[in-house]
Amino acid sequence: MDLSGLKWPAIILVVVAVGWLASSGGVNYMVTNFTKAVPGANAAKDQTDEAGLSKVGGYLMYLLRYEKAAEVMNLSITRYGTTGKNYYYNEYRIAKCLEKMGRMQESYNILNALMNADARQYDDRVPNRDVLAARAAKLKEVNNLQ
Numbered sequence: 001m002d003l004s005g006l007k008w009p010a011i012i013l014v015v016v017a018v019g020w021l022a023s024s025g026g027v028n029y030m031v032t033n034f035t036k037a038v039p040g041a042n043a044a045k046d047q048t049d050e051a052g053l054s055k056v057g058g059y060l061m062y063l064l065r066y067e068k069a070a071e072v073m074n075l076s077i078t079r080y081g082t083t084g085k086n087y088y089y090n091e092y093r094i095a096k097c098l099e100k101m102g103r104m105q106e107s108y109n110i111l112n113a114l115m116n117a118d119a120r121q122y123d124d125r126v127p128n129r130d131v132l133a134a135r136a137a138k139l140k141e142v143n144n145l146q
Helices: 004-022 024-034 043-062 066-083 087-100 104-117 129-143
Strands: none
Touching: 004 024, 024 043, 024 066, 043 066, 043 087, 066 087, 087 104, 104 129
């Protein structure tokens, strides 16, 4: 049986599917998929959904859609709070998004909160206190923040 005739339709289908996932409809589908379950009902499902929302937020940052990325990561924080495995890393990435969106004071406040909580002890992906302090100091100096 010769399947060579199916090669190009399969390739086109994959490209269309990936393009759809990069669109607003695809992102909304993924977010809706990860927010179907009620938080607290199933610990394993909560962990999977929280990780999924965090990955979608990271994907949106990669696409330079900082506002939507911050929105998705805030949704993850709102749903799972400090008990979520990615809580501190999401806070750190939200600070990055806010900085890219020009909301420097909010970014500075989050960086200070992470520094005061010593977030590195909870999540190794968050920079240590010295790096957070340097970044916050730079934001404060360059933008004349309070």
